[in-house]
Every structure is written in structure tokens, then in C-alpha cells.
Amino acid sequence: MELRTYWETGYETLGFDCTNNMVEYEACAMGITMSIEHQISRLKVFGDSALVIYQLRKKWETRDDKLVPYHAHIMVLREHFEEISFHYVPRDENQMADALATLSAMLQANRGKEMIIHVRQQTKMAHCQQVGKVEIDDKPWYHDIREYLKRGLPPKWSNPLQRSADLTLLRCIDDCEAREIMKEVHGGAFGTHANGHALACKILRAGYYWSKMESDYCQHVKRCMKC
Numbered sequence: 001m002e003l004r005t006y007w008e009t010g011y012e013t014l015g016f017d018c019t020n021n022m023v024e025y026e027a028c029a030m031g032i033t034m035s036i037e038h039q040i041s042r043l044k045v046f047g048d049s050a051l052v053i054y055q056l057r058k059k060w061e062t063r064d065d066k067l068v069p070y071h072a073h074i075m076v077l078r079e080h081f082e083e084i085s086f087h088y089v090p091r092d093e094n095q096m097a098d099a100l101a102t103l104s105a106m107l108q109a110n111r112g113k114e115m116i117i118h119v120r121q122q123t124k125m126a127h128c129q130q131v132g133k134v135e136i137d138d139k140p141w142y143h144d145i146r147e148y149l150k151r152g153l154p155p156k157w158s159n160p161l162q163r164s165a166d167l168t169l170l171r172c173i174d175d176c177e178a179r180e181i182m183k184e185v186h187g188g189a190f191g192t193h194a195n196g197h198a199l200a201c202k203i204l205r206a207g208y209y210w211s212k213m214e215s216d217y218c219q220h221v222k223r224c225m226k227c
Contacts, residue, residue, distance in 0.1 A: 018066075024049035025070035028056070032077045032084075042083040048091040056086045178213065181206070182220045 014026060028047055035043050047053045054060040055071060062071045078084045147153045152175065185202050203213065 021049070021051055021064065021067055022070065024052045025067060025074070028052055029070065029074055029077065032074060036077065036080045041081060043081050043085075045084065045086045046089045047086070048089055050088050053086050053088040178216060179220075182216065 014023065018026070024047065028045065028049075031045065032043070045053075045056075051060065055062045055067070056074060062068055181203060185206065
């Protein structure tokens, strides 16, 4: 049989006046009730209230009239278990209870409704979760990166956009498209031959961008025989 460690955390907001010791008994009763719902047969109860723990262990007498009903209630609940024991843990060693107490003071739950809070430990960074997964086309995850570095080919599915200073989205293009666009804008449908700066402005207004565009503008104008 495989033994697994399982945590289920929870807290209750009490909507009635009560003493601190009543709160401790309420918390103990809630934990025992949750264990019954999960059909636990052997239970160890850990608490940071020495009064509650030692009263339930019958080492201390329960004399407070407000606590007697709680004590009797938990004595009834313990009959659901084959084995149950109560252990005192100082507050500074009970990190989970301390965290829940802090959380309950910060959040306000609506009356009659439950608020589910999941706490889990992440062993890998979020952006590394998919690394190593087999793609649908049976190609490694780095295939598109390798093809771009090797041949300058962008992914077929990509339509990369670059946000300009005025928040306009510009479409990123490769070297081949860049040469055709510079040729068309410089001496074609966009008008007369312009210098490098004017050419850059026209291409940006047309909605295109590439990483070497500034130097390419100047080189293209220098090679133009009509300029």
C-alpha cells in the first residue's frame, strides 16, 4: 500500500461572540469534522492551545460552563475513529495554523458561502513547464529557433509585431521583404526618390519594421543611381 501525504486547509469565520478558548474548540471541532467527512480512521490532532489539548486528553478538568458543551461534543465525535490522539504544538512551531490565522484576518467570507483556497508548491518556473514536450508535428521545441538562426526563416505560424514609440503596431519582416519594400517606397508607388530619413518615415507609416532598417535605408539610398 502506498502512503501519501495529503493536506487540506481551511478556516471558519465565526459570526457570534465567543472567547478565545471557544475559538480554539471551534477550530478543533472543525478539523475533526473534516477528518470524519474524509473517512479517516486513525487521527492525530495537533493544536497550539494547551488548555484545549490537555482537557481533551483528560489531564485537565473542564470547568468553564462555556467550554463544557464543546468538550462533550468532541467526545462524541471521537467515537467515529478507531484511534485518535491529541498533541500540543507551540504556536511558533505550527506554521500552518499561524498562516491560516493571518489569512482569516485579511479575508472576509460571505455568510453561508465557502471560499476555496488552493496552496501548492511549484517545482519549475512557469515558462519552463512545456520545455521537452513533443510537438504535434513531431519536431523538437527549438525547431523554429534553429531554422531562424540557420536560414533566417521565421516560423510559418508567426506574425510578429513591434510596437513603435507612438504605440503603433508595425509588422516585422525579413530581409527579402525589406529590400522589396525599400525599392517600392523609394522609387515606386509611394512617390519620388527620398533621402534615408524620409524613406524611413514612409516605411514606418506604411506599418513595417525590421531590426536593421536604419542602416539599410542609408545603404539603399547610396546605391540608387538617380539620387
